[in-house]
Amino acid sequence: MSKKRTLTGWMIALMNLCAISNIKNFPLLAEYGLSILVFLALSAVFFFIPASLVSSELASGWPERGVYTWVKDALGPRLGFLAIWLQWIENVIWYPTILSFIATTFAYIIDPNLANNKLYVMSAILITFWSVTFINFLGMRVSGWISTITALFGTIVPILLIIALGLIWIFTGHPIQITFSWDAMLPSLTSINQLVLLSGVLLGLGGMEMSAVHAKDVRNPQRDYPFGIFLSAALILLFSVFGALAIAAVVPNEQIQLASGGMEAFRYLFQAFHMPWGLPLIAAVTTFGALGMMSTWIVGPSRGLYATAEHGDLPPIFHRTNAQGMPVNILITQALIVTALSLVFLFMPSVNSSYWVLVALSALLYMLMYILMFITGIVMRYKYPNVERPYKIPYGNIGMWITSICGITGASFGVIISYFPPSQIETGALIILESFLIGATLIFCIAPLLIYAARKPHWRIHK
Secondary structure: OOOOOOEOHHHHHHHHHHHHOOHHHHHHHHOOHHHHHHHHHHHHHHHHHHHHHHHHHHHHHOOOOOHHHHHHHHHOHHHHHHHHHHHHHHHHHHHHHHHHHHHHHHHHHHOHHHHHOHHHHHHHHHHHHHHHHHHHOOOHHHHHHHHHHHHHHHHHHHHHHHHHHHHHHHHOOOOOOOOOOHHHHOOOOOOHHHHOOHHHHHHHHOOOOHHHHHHHHEOOHHHHHHHHHHHHHHHHHHHHHHHHHHHHHHOOHHHOOOOOHHHHHHHHHHHHOOOOOHHHHHHHHHHHHHHHHHHHHHHHHHHHHHHHHHOOOOOHHHOOOOOOOOOHHHHHHHHHHHHHHHOHHHHOOOHHHHHHHHHHHHHHHHHHHHHHHHHHHHHHHHHOOOOOOOOOOOOHHHHHHHHHHHHHHHHHHHHHHOOOOOOOOOOOOHHHHHHHHHHHHHHHHHHHHHHHHOOOHHHOOOO
């Protein structure tokens, strides 16, 4: 019996907006000041737009499961499993960063000093992640509505408010921390270390393909899914530019904190406008939005990974689903890994440095997945030329080649710069940083290949 399609194009757009655009991403963008305009333009041309276009075409032609199905059909099941594994594991590594953002933001509701209390942050991380995991057991209909509501109130409201207050700050004579000039717009290219945060920018723009695992739940996937993709892409770029500039104009560059920079900007703004009561209120709304962002990302890659279990790539213990079709054992395993990773925050001396290391590792693994997806876009044009694609990148195969090469170039650059320490953040001994990043990359890329090689015939799910 086929399941009822419950998602619309607007819901897909809001799910993407909720999952990708959040004031959590703005402090990292704000580190570059006015030159973020150039960096976001380059990121859009060489990554964000290609990822949106290629994933839209692939999702409209193959709406079943997303990245796993696409790469498997184009490059074989081994690389298909590697692609969905990379998408899943980079999220697992990234979860502690968004969880720490949620914890520190919530602290502004009760006591901002708790944001520096490691025990509080650790407890909040664990309670939040396990709670959202159990909520996702209720199925896609509940998850979809949670994402929609939080996008409307918990994501869009704080973004619009910080942009509006930032504009008022600028036009009412308050001190502006950046210079609005053509020279300030040109980025400093004296050292690659100054460009390293760009990998975090790319990571912040990643995820447009994530909603493709829900394409089969969309009422009209051929029409509504591309509409949702393009609407969310336009809104995400618009919000990113104005949100980052609002923080850069208000908060001194040396005081920008990656985890709590957004709330610090609100603190400056509310103090200046004699509205101290607004800080806990906006903290509550922002926490609400971040929880929706968390909910969206928990379920998407997990459902994608479950597709590999159906094809026999995961042991039977990961095959179990509940009455709502949610892969409960995969979700529980994911929560256990996040619990272990979150312990890092108890032992790292600097929240900024530990936050960045996790972001860098997530970014480079995610960019490797995107490289496979861009290659897949090209291969599918030649391997399955007659498959109907309601949305198709224009200008024939040349259009696909140009789009995918731009994407591969940007993603490859993101992988390379992730291994360099950023000049803006103290990350400790270089040998330790490089050993961690290189070692973790090898482990997380080799592990899925070993699992795939160990497959047994009885692992396959027979329907």
